[in-house]
Every structure is written in C-alpha cells, then in structure tokens.
Amino acid sequence: MPIVALVLFAVFAVLGFGWRSWEQRRRTGSTGFRGISGRPGSIEWFAGVGFIVAEGVAVFGLILQLLGVVSPLDFLHTPWIQIAGAAIAVLGIATTVYAQLDMGDSWRIGVDKSETTTLVRSGVFGWVRNPIFTAMMTFGLGIALLAPNLVALAGFAILVITIELQVRTVEEPYLLSTHGDAYRDYLASVGRFVPGIGRLANQR
Secondary structure (H helix, E strand, C coil), X not given: CHHHHHHHHHHHHHHHHHHHHHHHXXXXXXXXXXXXXXXXXXXXXXHHHHHHHXXXXXXXXXXXXXXXCCCCCHHHCCHHHHHHHHHHHHHHHHHHHHHHHHHHHHCCECCXXXXXXXXXXXXXXXXXXXXXXHHHHHHHHHHHHHCCCHHHHHHHHHHHHHHHXXXXXXXXXXXXXXXXXXXXXXXXXXXXCECCECCCCCCC
C-alpha cells in the first residue's frame, strides 16, 4: 500500500501542480505561483512553509513504512480501510483538479497583495469557499489511511493545521481587503471547507 500511496502522490503532484501551472501559463502567461507570504518566522510564513513540511513528512512516512522502519497502526491496518483510503485519495485528486478548473484564470498558489483577481463564487465555489483546500485535505486523508503509520498521520495533521493557517491568516484577510463587501457577503453565506459550516458575519 505505501507504493500505491507514492504513485497517487506522484499523480497528485503532476496534475494538481505541474499540469495546472502549465495550463495557467498557457492561458495567462503566468504559472500562478506566488510564493510564500509574510516575513520569515511570521504566522503567514509558517503557513506557506507548512505545505512543504506536510508533504515531505507524509512522503517520508510512506518510504519508512515501505522499508519496514515503521509499521502501520494495528487498528487502522485492515484491507477495507486501505481500500477506502485509495478511493478517498483518488477522489481528492479528481476534486482538486475540478476545483482548480472551476477557479479559471484566478487560480494561484500563494498570494500577491499587489494583484486583484476575480472573486469566484460559481460552481463548487458556490458550495464552499475553499474547495481546493477541501480536496487537498481529502487527498491527504486518503494517503494517511493507505499507510496509517504515525509519521504519515503526522504529515496529514500538519497539512490540516497549515491549511487552516493559510486560509485564516493569508487568504481571507487578502480577499477581504481586496473585495470588501462582496467578500463579506460571501463569508456570511458560504461555508469555509464544508457547505454551511464556517460562515462568518460582520467581518470588518
């Protein structure tokens, strides 16, 4: 199962980052990569670095289990859980790509405070405000269930914490300052990661 997880990781990287950035460059002339926000050591900076750390820890956990250095937790090491993990990971890949396409030319990795992109509220963005991050967490959960050792599970935990930090300290403040009342209405009417959950009112 660690081999399956590593293959899925490669597919996720190729489609979710490689192909999508190539498509963005073809359509707009820019890859969409905006780098890490904030000064080194700030919460915003840790949010950006956390993505790299989370992916690295998760892959390291898969390799360690493949080499027999760590073992999966017994209560999670059953065929049906690993099958479910594979299905969840595939769903995460598919929904990541779908949500990225729904975002159109506004797709970015990171935030450049000097630019203004369209506030996308249609498609899956009409259900949740951050469908790409929801899909990434879905993928991360699937990978963790495929090889449920402590290191891989720690990678998933870091991913969830990182996404929360990125959304709350980088994405939402940027969109609020850029789009004002339109984004305030969006915050109040659409959930953050799950439909109906995480709606915020009176954001000033």
